[in-house]
Amino acid sequence: MxxxxxxxxxxxxxxxxxxxxxxxxxxxxxxxxxxxxxxxxxxxxxxxxxxxxxxxxxxxxxxxxxxxxxxxxxxxxxxxxxxxxxxxxxxxxxxxxxxxxxxxxxxxxxxxxxxxFAMRAQTAYAKTQVELAQYQYLLPRLTRMWSHLDRQRGGGAMMRGVGETQLESDRRIVQDKIADLKEQLKSIDKQMIVQRKNRGKMVRVALVGYTNVGKSTMMTMLSKSEVFAENKLFATLDTTVRKVIIDNLPFLLSDTVGFIRKLPTHLVESFKSTLDEVREADLLVHVVDISHPNFEEQIEIVEKTLLEIDKEEKATILVFNKIDAFTYVKKDEDDLMPSTRENISLEELRKTWMAKLNNNCIFISATNKTNVDELKQMLYDRIKEIHIERYPYNDFLFQKYDEEDME
The missing domain is CATH 3.40.50.11060 (GTPase HflX, N-terminal domain)
Known part of the structure; x- marks a missing residue:
């Protein structure tokens, strides 16, 4: 780094x-x-x-x-x-x-x-992706003259040529580093492609959404395994993949990096392979923080980013999370009295415009496990449809899998 x-x-x-x-x-x-x-x-x-x-x-x-x-x-x-x-x-x-x-x-x-991202990166893969994004961001800003680049100069090919300016030398160093990091990522990409092939033929489900909407908490709840979650933006960077079984139906569930408005282009490009989990998913679960005052704009930002990642339209379930924290403004009949905020019940939420999105939305609280059984049933139904369509004569559901292949 x-x-x-x-x-x-x-x-x-x-x-x-x-x-x-x-x-x-x-x-x-x-x-x-x-x-x-x-x-x-x-x-x-x-x-x-x-x-x-x-x-x-x-x-x-x-x-x-x-x-x-x-x-x-x-x-x-x-x-x-x-x-x-x-x-x-x-x-x-x-x-x-x-x-x-x-x-x-x-x-x-x-x-x-x-x-x-530099602070949050844990694996060598994430660190390499972040470092590449850093260099790509800094390349057009070399006029700031970084003194620390002097420490990275070596002999031979890295020596400054006759008449070469400091800026030209710095630019060449950074361009060489970018090329080297891209080669490193290509090598890691090949390993990840092999890992994805080793996961077999199970249906793939990807959790997507704006950053800090509760994807990791939802991942923990569904997979019954500990996944790092924190009330901070970009708490996790590395894609986590777990095998999940609902009733007798196994599938792969991946937790991807959260999106954000004005997401740097360099990061989208550097994390291209991480986002391959989204491209290769059979079903997207778009998690939304319904308690956020501008959750509708966040939905639009995520949908726009998804289109940039993959032009193919995928089956999607919209999960409105954090209903325990969702409130609405209640106006007092007396205009002189201040407005108050009140919680809205699950039954009331089911009567809103959000509940009419092609039967592909659901309201939950991952933290309080509210309405989780209904979410699992919805996932089961959608995944079963995909599986039957793809493998109508396959005894796939009864196969056993090596847990190590799931990681």
Whole structure:
């Protein structure tokens, strides 16, 4: 893993900055900054202030206007802030100019997500994928002149040629590293393809969804095996595959990395093989955090990302999770009284528009195991249909499988 390529934000007070434009309303920007704050907290930073500005488009030099930048600088000096995080991806020029003006660490949403991925990666495969994404992100930003690259230079082919500039040398080093990491991933990909073939002919089900919607908790509940789950974004990066049996019906269940708005292109590309679990799945279980105020937008983001991953339309079950935390605003008959939030029952949820999605949606609480039996029955019915269609004369259900092939 690269040392110091992504700036550490742990234990740092941070300012968050977003733009209100024709493409992003004030309400959306506030929601995005709330998510950015959650990302910052996940990385170990402490968000203390949010700044927004209305502009037609981002300033090509400093992202925000010079007046807003001075306002941010003054607040930082008054409150001893050492980190500023921007909600959109910054160019090398913008980063350089903002750093020169503010004299503190500058991150954008992409570099913050990369930082989190670097912290969360556990296996050699995930670490290699993250490192590749880091290099791809940093390649066009080489004008920042990384002093740490000097430590990676060796003799022979890595020596700087006559008349070669520092920037050209750095770019060549990074390009060589990217090529090497891609070769490493190709080698690991071949091993994973063999593993997937060894899993036999069982139906494959993939859990997909926005980050932090409860996929890992659901995986634990269905597979009866411990899967790491935490109330933080991107708690898990590596795809986990388990053999699950409902009644007499075995199938493979995979837990994939969560999606997020403005997911860096580099990460989507680097995690292509991890997302092969989605491509090869026979059935997708789209998990939604119904308690999130903007869960409908999260559904759209996941569906859009799925289309980018695989153009083929797959059978999907929509699982509205966390119904124990779902509330709605109840207006008092007296307008002078404040509004209150109340929980809504499972029976009431079944009467909403969400329940009318082609009989392919269900409401549960994975944590409290509410309505889990109905979910299992729905999974059983869908998986059985797929299996019978594919293997009408196969005694597959009665075969026994080596558990090691499932990992």
């Amino acid at each position: 690269i040392d110091s390529m992504i700036l550490s934000v742990k234990n740092q007070k941070a300012i968050l900055v977003g733009l209100i434009t024709q493409q992003q309303t004030e309400e959306q920007v506030n929601e995005y900054l709330d998510e950015l704050a959650f990302l910052a907290e996940t990385a170990g930073a402490e968000p203390v202030k949010k700044f927004t500005q209305k502009l037609e488009h981002a300033n090509a030099v400093t992202f925000v206007g010079t007046g807003k930048l001075q306002e941010i600088k003054q607040y930082m000096e008054d409150n001893e802030i050492g980190l500023v995080i921007f909600d959109d991806e910054l160019s090398a020029k913008q980063i350089r100019n903002i750093e020169q003006e503010l004299q503190v660490k500058i991150l954008d949403r992409t570099s913050l997500i990369l930082d989190i």
